[in-house]
Amino acid sequence: MLEHLQAGGLLMIPIVFCSILALAIIVERAIALRKTRVVPPGLLPETWRRVKAGRMDDNGLRELRQHSPLGRVLGAGLANAAHSREVMAEAIEDVGRHEAHRLERFLNTLGTIAAITPLLGLLGTVIGMIKVFTVISLQGLGDTPAMAGGISEALITTAAGLSVAIPTLMAYRYFRGRVDELVIEIEQEALKLVEVLQGQRTNDLVGDAATENGREGR
Template sequence: MFEIVSSGGIVMIFLLILMALAMMIVGERFWSLRNKEIIPEQLPGQVIEWSKKKNLDQKHIEQLAETSPLGYLMAAALRKRMDPREEIIESVEDAGRHISYQLEKPLNWLNVIGEVSPLLGLLGTVIGMMKVFANIMEFGVGNANQLAGGISQALTTTAAGLIVAIPAVLFYRYFKNRIADQTIVMEQQVMQLIDAISKK
């Protein structure tokens, strides 16, 4: 393993750093995007019950906003509960944009890693081929050992760049879709709350 890494030259160090960073982001997103963290199952019923009992002082609403993204959206609706329905929906939409940005923000780095890794691999390939041609100029084409190092670096970094990029892009798409699905569920549940507080 060490021989493979060392044969890739300095570019491999950057690729390994990107790989470690991608793994950290993926692990963190798997943990943070659990349904029980984003859309707690019992929360909608509790909030609707609070609204029916009119047990909604400012302290309760602020605590609700800190519980989860769904709680944040519901708190945005409850702050405007005395206003017309259109203004409540507008407030929730603004809060929804904020939540979407917060959920997707770490994924931007995963996307960058997916785009940069193949370019680093290509850079390693170019450097490796430059070494090959430099060796050809110095030693001719008869010395295979002199050529093998540059060719090895070229192939290793190309493969490493793809090995880092492919999972990064796949996980980026997976998490984007997961956030989109969770957003739809949150919208449905917040609309139920809006219906409940609008009927009062």
């Protein structure tokens, strides 16, 4: 492995750095975007039980906002429960935009890595071929080891760039879809809370949660 890195030339340094950074982001996002961490099951029914029991005071709101992204969105709605539906919806949307931005953290960097690593590999290919043609122009076709070194550098950097870019692009696409899915679920949960507080929906959120859990179990 070390021999391949050395044969790839200086451009292997940024490619290896990109691979390490991409791996770190993938692991971090895989942990951060777990559904149980972003949209904890049963949080909405538990929040509604506390509201009906009169236990959702300032301390309760603070705990809810520290709980999860969904908790912060629900907290924004509860903090404006005395206002109209439009005010509640606006507060929820504002917090929701911030939470969506947090969920997308590092994804632009991941997409950038997926885009530039093939270009770094291509640049290495060009540099390697330049070395080959330089050897040919100066020494003719007789210096086979020198020519092989340039060709090897070209092929190794190309392979390394693609090897980093392909899984990184797959992870980027997956996490983008995951974020969209989680944002939609947060919006749905927040809408349920608004409708219950405004009297436009049955307050049996516990029953809704049990039904949803039953669907997930199947």
